[in-house]
Amino acid sequence: MAAKNFSIPLVRRNRLRDWTAGYFFAAPFIIGFLAFYAFPMGYSLWMSFQKWDLLTPPKFVGLANFTKLLQDPIANLSLYNSFYYTVIAVPLQLIFAFALALALTQPLRFRDLYRGGFYMPILIPIVASAVVWQRVFHPEFGILNETLGWFGVEPKKWLFDPALAKPAFILMSFWMIGRMMVIFIAGLGNIPASLYEAASLDGAGPLERLRHITIPMMTPLIFYNMVIAIINSFQTFIPAQIITQGGPENATLFVVLNIYRQGFDYFNMGYAAALSWEFFVIILGFTVAQFYMSNRWVFYEQ
Amino acid sequence: MTTQSSIYTPLINPKLMRKIGLFFLQILLSLLLITFLLPAIWMVSSSLKASTEVFAHPIVWIPESPQWKNYTRIFEILPFARFAWNTFVVTGLAVFGTIISSLMVGYSFARLNWPGKNIFFALMISTMFLPEIVTLIPRFMIFRELKWIDTFYPLIVPHWAAVNAVYIFLVVQFLRGIPVELEEAALIDGANRIQILLHILIPLSKPVIASIAVFSLLQHYNSFIEPLIFLRSMDNWTMALGIRALNDTNVQNWELVFAAGTMMVAPVLVLFIFAQRYFVQGIALTGFGGR
Numbered sequence: 001m002a003a004k005n006f007s008i009p010l011v012r013r014n015r016l017r018d019w020t021a022g023y024f025f026a027a028p029f030i031i032g033f034l035a036f037y038a039f040p041m042g043y044s045l046w047m048s049f050q051k052w053d054l055l056t057p058p059k060f061v062g063l064a065n066f067t068k069l070l071q072d073p074i075a076n077l078s079l080y081n082s083f084y085y086t087v088i089a090v091p092l093q094l095i096f097a098f099a100l101a102l103a104l105t106q107p108l109r110f111r112d113l114y115r116g117g118f119y120m121p122i123l124i125p126i127v128a129s130a131v132v133w134q135r136v137f138h139p140e141f142g143i144l145n146e147t148l149g150w151f152g153v154e155p156k157k158w159l160f161d162p163a164l165a166k167p168a169f170i171l172m173s174f175w176m177i178g179r180m181m182v183i184f185i186a187g188l189g190n191i192p193a194s195l196y197e198a199a200s201l202d203g204a205g206p207l208e209r210l211r212h213i214t215i216p217m218m219t220p221l222i223f224y225n226m227v228i229a230i231i232n233s234f235q236t237f238i239p240a241q242i243i244t245q246g247g248p249e250n251a252t253l254f255v256v257l258n259i260y261r262q263g264f265d266y267f268n269m270g271y272a273a274a275l276s277w278e279f280f281v282i283i284l285g286f287t288v289a290q291f292y293m294s295n296r297w298v299f300y301e302q
Numbered sequence: 303m304t305t306q307s308s309i310y311t312p313l314i315n316p317k318l319m320r321k322i323g324l325f326f327l328q329i330l331l332s333l334l335l336i337t338f339l340l341p342a343i344w345m346v347s348s349s350l351k352a353s354t355e356v357f358a359h360p361i362v363w364i365p366e367s368p369q370w371k372n373y374t375r376i377f378e379i380l381p382f383a384r385f386a387w388n389t390f391v392v393t394g395l396a397v398f399g400t401i402i403s404s405l406m407v408g409y410s411f412a413r414l415n416w417p418g419k420n421i422f423f424a425l426m427i428s429t430m431f432l433p434e435i436v437t438l439i440p441r442f443m444i445f446r447e448l449k450w451i452d453t454f455y456p457l458i459v460p461h462w463a464a465v466n467a468v469y470i471f472l473v474v475q476f477l478r479g480i481p482v483e484l485e486e487a488a489l490i491d492g493a494n495r496i497q498i499l500l501h502i503l504i505p506l507s508k509p510v511i512a513s514i515a516v517f518s519l520l521q522h523y524n525s526f527i528e529p530l531i532f533l534r535s536m537d538n539w540t541m542a543l544g545i546r547a548l549n550d551t552n553v554q555n556w557e558l559v560f561a562a563g564t565m566m567v568a569p570v571l572v573l574f575i576f577a578q579r580y581f582v583q584g585i586a587l588t589g590f591g592g593r
Contacts, residue, residue: 021410036441039444116574121338140357175338263442
């Protein structure tokens with residue numbers, strides 16, 4: 001930007017003007033970050049050492065909230081529920097989305113229509129999809145039992161059965177794989193055709209090409225989708241809040257629902273803050289671990 | 303596929319094999335898509351059923367005489383016109399703020415140099431991985447201190463401060479793909495930064511603005527947890543809260559709940575049909591999209 005023949009003071013003045021402009025345009029984020037991320041995080045950390053019911057002034061209780069959460073069976077159950085949900089749902093979502101993306105990059109008729117169709121549920125407001133799925137799973141009048149009945153499957157109680165409630169939520173999560181699918185489709189389109197041609201000349205069949213070209217080339221996107229999906233799955237709670245209220249027998253009491261309840265239903269604000277910090281550390285640990293392990297399997301082009 | 307003849311002679315013509323394979327794939331995908339969309343189809347069809355048809359066995363897919371009154375009935379039960387207006391106001395103002403603030407901040411990150419920029423950029427990226435609940439509880443306390451609970455401010459003001467890093471990232475990614483020469487020429491001609499943003503970059507950024515608009519519109523229109531926490535009186539509710547209340551109070555009247563659901567989905571589907579390429583582009587640029 002600064003041409004060589006500019007005198008030094010002018011360059012310096014220009015740079016100062018650049019800085020001012022930089023801060024001016026970045027101001028919304030700097031203010032937003034301080035006001036809506038940094039300060040709340042600090043505030044929440046402070047809250048986690050208090051007992052605070054919003055009616056009486058906060059009282060310092062030291063580490064009491066943290067020792068409590070380690071022994072709280074409900075809090076631990078909510079962690080277990082979220083782990084269970086995430087560990088089963090995410091790999092299945094990845095496989096399903098990847099297979100769909102592979103299929104939808106073949107030269108099919110009406111391909112865009114299929115892509116739009118599989119993406120469509122993403123657009124449905126979460127409240128609307130929750131009230132629909134609540135009824136899809138209805139033991140007597142829901143379409144799931146009805147359609148399964150055509151194949152001779154006995155009606156199941158789904159959301160009323162503690163053993164089936166989480167699997168039902170996992171099934172419901174497949175409705176939202178459109179985002180992953182679109183990302184995979186975009187990635188598949190970026191793999192150079194020359195790689196496939198070379199492999200074909202060497203006599204590689206479709207399965208070998210998938211194993212030795214497509215999957216390695218797609219590992220960065222698989223990794224990316226996995227990180228985001230794990231974070232999202234751990235945070236799932238709105239369907240549970242609307243459909244099951246955490247039941248039956250706390251089978252769908254997920255971490256965030258438990259935190260939400262402690263804070264906004266029982267007004268244990270300090271305890272809720274402590275729980276949310278525990279959750280934050282767990283998510284952070286998971287994400288860092290994934291980035292650390294990614295060196296072993298994610299393939300980045302030079 | 304290559305035209306090169308292979309060294310071995312296959313038993314069946316590979317081109318024919320491939321055609322047969324694609325044909326079966328097409329059938330399989332069609333069946334899968336129908337299954338996939340069944341809940342949505344069921345919702346729309348049930349929204350027009352008489353209450354007896356909803357609980358019929360086997361399932362009635364096409365209602366005998368469409369009950370349009372289901373749709374008018376929900377407006378009698380709850381003030382859905384009011385909810386729609388509230389949703390419109392909140393979504394409109396939040397989307398507008400998101401566009402303006404993301405463009406400003408994205409421009410600053412992509413084009414300007416200032417001390418601390420790299421740190422703030424890293425912080426911005428890291429907020430995308432931060433679970434919402436962690437800041438939601440303290441934000442509630444802050445808004446409570448400000449006497450903002452049961453107003454629209456908590457749902458709007460943060461978005462004027464670019465709290466959703468995804469959209470900033472979208473702008474940064476987009477601007478990185480635009481050559482800087484035009485701006486440099488304008489600078490030499492004596493234009494200031496605001497003029498450059500307004501007269502050069504914003505016109506060039508129309509597609510990315512459209513992507514931000516559709517995604518943030520979807521985000522605010524669909525938003526449930528924030529209205530749930532920050533809004534109290536029914537006068538201030540959004541559509542999402544209205545549907546939840548209808549679902550809780552009309553447990554037996556499935557057709558009404560489905561009608562409300564369909565009513566809320568319809569505008570989004572129309573938007574998608576017209577703005578599909580901005581969805582795809584937004585996802586391609588950032589890897590994000592939808593929730």
